[in-house]
Amino acid sequence: MSVDVETSGLDRRADELLEIGAAVVDLAGGVLAEFSAMIDRPCGGFDEEALAINGYRERIELARADGLAMTPEEARRAFQEFTEGVLRRWPETKLVGWNVGFDLDFIDRFMGGGDGPRWSDRFGWHHLDAKAVARAFADIGPLPDGYRGSALADVAASLGVDPGRSHRALDDARTAVAVYARLLEEIKGGFVPVPALRAA
Helix, strand or coil: CEEEEEECCCCCCCCCEEEEEEEEECCCCCEEEEEEEEECCCCCCCCHHHHHHHCHHHHHHHHHHCCCEECHHHHHHHHHHHHHHHHHHCCCCCCEECCHHHHHHHHHHHHCCCCCCCHHHHHCCCCEEHHHHHHHHHHHCCCCHHHCCCCHHHHHHHCCCCCCCCCCHHHHHHHHHHHHHHHHHHHHCCCCCCHHHCCC
C-alpha cells in the first residue's frame, strides 16, 4: 500500500495533516483499493509556503462545497476502517511511499495510539521508500546529475511515469508506487537506465 500526505508544514511534531491518500496495488501494478481524505481545518497559523505548494486553501473550499471535506475525527475513522479492510483482505500488505518516513510520522501521530503500537506497526517493521531506491539507483547507474534528490514528479517523468497532479495525496501515492515498480524493473534488468535518463 502506497501512502502520501499533504501537511500544513514540515514539522512532524507540530504541523497538521491536511490530506491522506493511499493506493493498494498488486505485484502487477493493478489497483486493488484506494483512499483519499481532505481534512477540514482552519488555516490560521499554517505555513503559507506549504499551503501554496499543496493548494489546500482552494481545494478545501471546493471539498466543503461538494460535501467531501472531513473533520479530523471522520477522516481518522474512515482511514482506520480502510486500513482494517486492507489488512483483512491482503494481510501481507507492506507500506511504500516517497520519503515515506515523513508521511508515516504524520499518519502515526494523526491516528493516535498514545503509548501503544503506531498505526504503521500493523504493516510490519520495515517500509519501502521509493526515494531511497531512486537515490541508490542513481549511485549505481550513469544518470544525469539532476536525478539525485529530485522531486517525485521529476523522477517520475524521467522514468516515463505519469505523475498525475503533484502535491495531491492520492495522486502522489499512485506515483510513488509506480516509480518504485519502474525502478525495480530497471534493477532486475541489470541497472541499465531507461533511455530518458541516458542523456547528460
